[in-house]
Amino acid sequence: MTQHHARVAVIGSGIAGASVAFGLASRDVSVMIFDDAMAGQATAASAGIIAPWVSTSDGDYYETYAAGGNFYPQLLEQLRDLGIPELGYRQSGALVVNRDPDTLAEAAGRIRERVSAAGPVAGEVHDLDSANLAEIFPPIAPDMTGLFITGGGRVDGRTLRDAILTGARAHGARFVADAARTITAGSGTNGTGPWSVGTTSAMEDFDAVVVAGGARSQEILDRLGHTVSITPQRGQLIHLSLRGVNTSPWPTVHPLDHHYITPFDGGRVVIGATREDGVGFDVRTTAAGQKQVLDDALRIAPGLAEATIFETRVGVRPMSTRAGGLPYAGAVPGTTGLWLASGFGAGGLTMGPLIGDGLARAILGQPAPEIAHLGL
Ligand SMILES: Cc1cc2nc3c(=O)[nH]c(=O)nc-3n(C[C@H](O)[C@H](O)[C@H](O)COP(=O)(O)OP(=O)(O)OC[C@H]3O[C@@H](n4cnc5c(N)ncnc54)[C@H](O)[C@@H]3O)c2cc1C
16 A cells, blocks of 8 residues: 555554554554544553563564564654653663562573663663662562663553554544444445445545454454454553652562552552453453452562552453464455554553554555564
8 A cells, every 4th residue: 555645544542553543644644543432441551561571471472572662762752753742651660579589580591681682772680689679669578689670661551642642643643532333345435445434423435444452353353254363351450659759760560470560650659460361341340359469569569558549440451362472463364455453462562652663564565574473
């Protein structure tokens, strides 16, 4: 597809849809973004950790995750160049902690290699004893040792998503706050485009459609007769408040398990998250889920015990269940102009901007080597 006069519909405005839309709009494509704001958007709930080097994932998933981390400075610069002041991002470091020195030593080898391979964006790794730990993260339990990765970052998913959408709008993208109820292949309603997208009130024609519907992407493609393997996974988090404490410089905390702590500005500290399979799109917070989140956090950071619980959030991760949990980014086979960007799993806030930019180029027929292995 050539960019001149091309019209593309993007279904979904989480990090996947926002990033593809931004990548297309900034290359002169006419973009219309659809989002129905259904509860459970993963991007809006996410914990905001941008430190792929501490994760236990491996293989192609890790390579994409790490490449996503490397892409962040470029994304932030692009948005700043557009004059968007608030990006919600801060590089406050990542702290890997454990009670067992052997477990920590084993992880340290892997993390040092990854940080070194990632280059300047990941920064440096420092060993910390319990006194050092308490200096940079005061609520920590006294019997921990750790590693500090200086390049670790954290981002408010809602703020960044909105900044990327603002960037897309600045390049002419339009936003429709409604569900894409019908997506029809074949001649458009006016005989113009090969695709039509219908909402409750209108039908528009497009040259291409990008499905970026998060955990609902599979359902959308099912209706169009195409099979992918994306399943919902519920994640519950708790936002704590520490009044009068300057939490801005605190790093994210990773106890080498699935749970973590992400401090933000203004005394806000996010703890989480559950990984609940088999509950579909049930976006309730549950007693068991909240207990697990609190137990995990207070075991490593008992100093948070007196914090105020001021918010809970629930998001539904789009988990790819194909080999290696590899995300999807590419053309839907057997179609012309139907594309998918989804299945980013637990690292989507990190890899979404990179994948979105790559897919935008692929749609325009340009080389996109960073997503070549993510095809359907
Ligand atoms: C609790 C939790 C913590 C996380 N923490 C991190 C983290 O620390 N770091 C990290 O890198 N990643 C994290 N993630 C993962 C990351 O948030 C997700 O991988 C990513 O946000 C997925 O983005 P998405 O755009 O694919 O989906 P979503 O953000 O879910 O967006 C999909 C959008 O599509 C819309 N939609 C669907 N169907 C339609 C339709 N027919 N018409 C219109 N709109 C439609 C939905 O309403 C939704 O707004 C976390 C996820 C969760 C749940």
